[in-house]
Amino acid sequence: MLQHIKQLSEYFLIGVLAILPIVIVIEVVLLLKDLIAGTFFSVYGYVDSYLFTSILFAVIVVALSYIGYSLVQRRRSIIISTADLLVEKIPLINTIYRVSKKVIAMFSGGGEGNKREVVYIEYPKNDIWVPAYVTNRKGEWYVLFVPTSPNPTSGFTVVMHESKVVKSALNIEEVTSFIVSVGSDFPKADEVTRLPH
Structure with a gap:
């Protein structure tokens, strides 16, 4: 029974x-x-x-x-450009507006330019690898957003030297699916065999 x-x-x-x-x-x-x-x-x-x-x-x-x-x-809209000009003149609101546009552009794959990169970093200690979104780059330094499972919008931001990151073939949608599914949806799982250990 x-x-x-x-x-x-x-x-x-x-x-x-x-x-x-x-x-x-x-x-x-x-x-x-x-x-x-x-x-x-x-x-x-x-x-x-x-x-x-x-x-x-x-x-x-x-x-x-x-x-x-x-x-x-x-790649531009007169309505959005006009709204950008108007909001840019309002203190504090312009910062919130600019940051929210960049975050939305990062997750939608749009924005100034290009396809967003995904990398792996060692966190919280050596030989433990987690995926991270590349949000910005200055020379040899990466600005990364490390999302937490199962909610990819929560996490933390770190700055790392390029020698400490391993590039991934995953795109934003694939890595987001990987995070939300707590690792059960891993489209390019074979790339973990190329991570240093």
Whole structure:
């Protein structure tokens, strides 16, 4: 009897873990739906007109699509450039804005220039290797963000000499998946055989 209960609880746990990604996606969709509906009815509460509110939302969708199109086609948008100029003149807000843009650009693979690198560093001691995002580089020095599992947005920032890092073939998406899955999703696992030991 005890063996059957143990096996049932094991199957139950495996079932919960299997359905968890679906539940997370559903929760994100419901959150977005509530956000959009809440905003829509909030605007409607001010103007008391479904037609005006619908037109306003259509204009916002077209404007956001145009901004996305401009960024993909020309690598810049007049709307974003104008917002950058305006925000740059406001003390404190300009720092928050600039930093948040850089962080978003790092995780989206965009930004000033190029594909972001991923490296391995020895942490917390020798012969223990962890992946890190290269956030900046000055000469032979790397500025690295070392994420923690399972939440890749938490972690710490370090500055290391290039002789102390080992370059990885993983991209940002792959290393993020590796961190979120607590190592179970490791697309280029064979590269660990090339780490010094």
